[in-house]
Amino acid sequence: MESQYLEKVKFLIVEDNAFMRAVLFQALKALGAGEVRMASNGADGLKELQDYQADIAIVDWEMQPVNGIEFVKTVRRSDDSPNPFLPIIMLTGYSEMRRIIEARDAGVNEFVVKPISANTLFERIEALIERPRPFVRLEGFFGPDRRRKSSDPARDERRQEMKKKKKKKKMTQDEINVLINPTPEEAESTSIETKSGGGGNTGAADAS
DSSP states (O other): OOOGGGGOOEEEEEEEEEHHHHHHHHHHHHOOOOOEEESHHHHHHHHTTTTTSEEEEEEESSSSSSOOHHHHHHHOOTTTTTTOOOOEEEEEEEEEEHHHHHHHHHTTSEEEESSSHHHHHHHHHHHHHHHHEEEEEEEEEEESSOOOOSHHHHHHHHHHHHHHTTOOOOOHHHHHHHHHHHOHHHHHHHHHHOOOOOOOOOOOOOOO
């Protein structure tokens, strides 16, 4: 995917740190992003979405008065959400497994650990655009399907490594990518339950 492809993509940055907002803004512009708007916290980000049709949101975790997890849950589940299907990249300095699972179960599409690089950011954006996942509604959850439909040798190797490192508190970016979007086999190997249940939603696929 050429970076100029991002000229038509509208981004929303939700980050309370002014320096990080500037870093993300410059990184997106360097990647060829067209329109980029910014908000200093989750509450302002939700207001921004009311009249701005963002294609991708990049959201920090720790913010006041509305943090990143609350932002994601509101976008996904609120009756007055302008776009429950908005692709969301969670950006945070936390890399503990419990944090990653919490973000995944809130409905994030991707999870990136600070400090970020332009290359890592681009890879996650590319994944959103080139390999979008269907949205599902299950009991207590609405968001991108947490199970991939196929595997590959590189991820299988990382999955085996994760089986040896279950108790490790902090995860690498590659391990995070597996946790956010695992195959059923990966979910089992990392003791992550893939929820199943009834329910349905117009425009959202059922999990298979």
